[in-house]
Amino acid sequence: MSSQDGRYHHGDLRAALLTEAAAMIAEGGAASLTLRGIARRLGVSRAAPYRHFPDKSALLVGVASAGFARLGERLQSIEAGAPRSSVERFRRMGEEYVRFALENPAHYRLMYGKEALTREDIPELHASADALLAQLVDVIKAQQRSGGIKRQDPRTQAYIAWSTVHGLASLLIEGQIQPAGEVDDLIRKTTRTLLDGMRVRRRPAP
Amino acid sequence: MSSQDGRYHHGDLRAALLTEAAAMIAEGGAASLTLRGIARRLGVSRAAPYRHFPDKSALLVGVASAGFARLGERLQSIEAGAPRSSVERFRRMGEEYVRFALENPAHYRLMYGKEALTREDIPELHASADALLAQLVDVIKAQQRSGGIKRQDPRTQAYIAWSTVHGLASLLIEGQIQPAGEVDDLIRKTTRTLLDGMRVRRRPAP
DNA sequence: GTTTGAGTGTTGACACTGTCAACATACACT
DNA sequence: AGTGTATGTTGACAGTGTCAACACTCAAAC
Numbered sequence: 222m223s224s225q226d227g228r229y230h231h232g233d234l235r236a237a238l239l240t241e242a243a244a245m246i247a248e249g250g251a252a253s254l255t256l257r258g259i260a261r262r263l264g265v266s267r268a269a270p271y272r273h274f275p276d277k278s279a280l281l282v283g284v285a286s287a288g289f290a291r292l293g294e295r296l297q298s299i300e301a302g303a304p305r306s307s308v309e310r311f312r313r314m315g316e317e318y319v320r321f322a323l324e325n326p327a328h329y330r331l332m333y334g335k336e337a338l339t340r341e342d343i344p345e346l347h348a349s350a351d352a353l354l355a356q357l358v359d360v361i362k363a364q365q366r367s368g369g370i371k372r373q374d375p376r377t378q379a380y381i382a383w384s385t386v387h388g389l390a391s392l393l394i395e396g397q398i399q400p401a402g403e404v405d406d407l408i409r410k411t412t413r414t415l416l417d418g419m420r421v422r423r424r425p426a427p
Numbered sequence: 428m429s430s431q432d433g434r435y436h437h438g439d440l441r442a443a444l445l446t447e448a449a450a451m452i453a454e455g456g457a458a459s460l461t462l463r464g465i466a467r468r469l470g471v472s473r474a475a476p477y478r479h480f481p482d483k484s485a486l487l488v489g490v491a492s493a494g495f496a497r498l499g500e501r502l503q504s505i506e507a508g509a510p511r512s513s514v515e516r517f518r519r520m521g522e523e524y525v526r527f528a529l530e531n532p533a534h535y536r537l538m539y540g541k542e543a544l545t546r547e548d549i550p551e552l553h554a555s556a557d558a559l560l561a562q563l564v565d566v567i568k569a570q571q572r573s574g575g576i577k578r579q580d581p582r583t584q585a586y587i588a589w590s591t592v593h594g595l596a597s598l599l600i601e602g603q604i605q606p607a608g609e610v611d612d613l614i615r616k617t618t619r620t621l622l623d624g625m626r627v628r629r630r631p632a633p
Numbered sequence: 634g635t636t637t638g639a640g641t642g643t644t645g646a647c648a649c650t651g652t653c654a655a656c657a658t659a660c661a662c663t
Numbered sequence: 664a665g666t667g668t669a670t671g672t673t674g675a676c677a678g679t680g681t682c683a684a685c686a687c688t689c690a691a692a693c
Contacts, residue, residue: 234670256651266672268652273670277651334540335601350603373616380595380604381617388594389586395541397556398586410579411587418624437642462680472643474681479641483680 235273237263242284243328250327251281251334282346285332289349292321292332293356300360308369308416311360315386315412322390323404329394333387354379370419378419385415441479443469448490449534456533457487457540488552491538495555498527498538499562506566514575514622517566521592521618528596529610535600539593560585576625584625591621 231237241263245254256277257267274280299317300310322329332350335343357379364370370378389411392398400407437443447469451460462483463473480486505523506516528535538556541549563585570576576584595617598604606613 231671255649257649267650268673269671271652330540333597333601333603334536347602354603374607376607377613377616378620380598380606380613381591381620383604384594384598384617385587385591385621386594387598388590388592391539391597392586392590392593395539396553397539397560398589400586401580401582407583407586410583411590414584414587414621414624415591416624418620418622440641461678463678473679474644475642477681 231263231265231269234263234265234269238270238273238280239283239287242280243287246284246327246331247325251331254281256280281331282343284328286345286349288325288328288332289346289353292318293349293353295321296353296356307367308364308420311364311369312412312416314357314360315382315415316408318386319390319393319408319411322394326394329390333391354383357383368421370416371421382415382419385411437469437471437475440469440471440475444476444479444486445489445493448486449493452490452533452537453531457537460487462486487537488549490534492551492555494531494534494538495552495559498524499555499559501527502559502562513573514570514626517570517575518618518622520563520566521588521621522614524592525596525599525614525617528600532600535596539597560589563589574627576622577627588621588625591617 238259241259242254245259245262256270260267260269263269270280274283296314296317299314332346358375361370361375361378361382365372365375389398389408393404398407444465447465448460451465451468462476466473466475469475476486480489502520502523505520538552564581567576567581567584567588571578571581595604595614599610604613
């Protein structure tokens with residue numbers, strides 16, 4: 222019985238592990254997260270986490286998965302709010318996506334970098350990402366109906382849009398991009414360019 | 428004297444470390460690369476690498492940097508070859524970028540994921556990436572002059588293009604994107620959409 | 634041609650990590 | 664009250680990055 226608060230059972234260690242892990246990642250990056258360290262911070266023994274996650278990778282998958290859920294909710298909230306035109310709403314979602322990444326860089330990195338995850342099958346993580354994709358596909362279909370963007374395979378278009386915002390987010394986070402002016406400016410221009418490419422063309426290019 | 432070949436001095440251990448590290452990363456991912464492991468494979472003692480790199484992170488930076496150089500050369504070769512129109516050449520560079528990533532997934536991941544790199548300052552790595560960016564800016568300026576794409580801040584446009592191809596490459600590598608048809612198809616469509624967005628618009632969108 | 638010093642490679646050691654087996658405790662249900 | 668299951672603990676092991684102390688090699692200075 223070495224728990225800080227004198228209890229033998231923690232109460233809800235599983236949830237505590239997830240939130241504490243997320244906190245540690247936010248503080249010092251995923252590399253700073255160690256199973257023993259998190260156990261120490263929670264006043265619990267080294268092996269306790271193993272009662273809730275088969276290994277470290279599984280815990281990380283859990284944290285990453287929660288990140289996808291949060292990101293999804295955030296995009297949903299943009300979709301709910303109603304800016305002017307409907308294409309503009311789509312563009313705003315892209316902006317919000319990048320902002321989320323910039324606000325939670327280490328978490329975002331974990332979500333996409335399987336580097337730290339040694340397990341072969343990460344179905345849970347892929348499911349979370351797929352949910353996000355489905356959300357995006359729905360919005361694109363709606364935009365196609367309203368004539369905002371080209372009528373092509375919406376899934377392909379979703380991949381393209383996702384690639385654009387993810388790429389921008391990723392390069393910004395890693396510090397590869399150091400924009401001359403405001404970051405928001407770059408984000409806006411990027412989403413505009415993307416949208417221009419997805420829009421219905423008046424005349425085919427020569 | 429425990430060297431496999433009986434020599435006390437290796438000859439060019441620094442270069443051997445870099446190439447062997449790249450090979451190990453290609454085989455089993457960056458996570459599988461361990462300083463002791465690479466030393467073992469080179470028939471050298473654990474501490475030998477420390478005579479050439481201050482720590483593991485420095486070795487990884489070296490490998491990643493070499494990756495940027497190789498990628499740069501590859502894009503250069505596309506620029507040298509002369510496809511039909513000049514905009515098409517630009518697009519082809521984007522395709523080639525993604526292909527490079529798909530052919531060297533683990534290496535590419537290392538180049539962009541600072542996850543594994545604990546050091547604060549990675550000037551060498553940023554310099555390598557900046558060289559790539561400069562290359563891209565040059566091409567964009569040329570395309571602007573020939574009227575292929577909009578006349579805007581070329582650096583910003585380079586960021587946008589880079590984001591698009593990097594995002595696509597990244598999502599493909601991580602398995603987040605599972606295209607319905609051929610991968611090449613998706614790559615082509617993505618670069619086309621990007622280019623459409625960067626092209627000079629005949630009429631402003633309503 | 635010997636000496637010497639820098640460059641390079643080796644061994645021993647330390648703290649740290651993820652993980653497992655064996656054991657202990659607390660709670661829920663009969 | 665009794666018992667089984669979920670949860671938490673301790674001890675142990677192999678593996679890791681890293682450092683200090685030592686060994687070897689070779690080229691330049693005498």
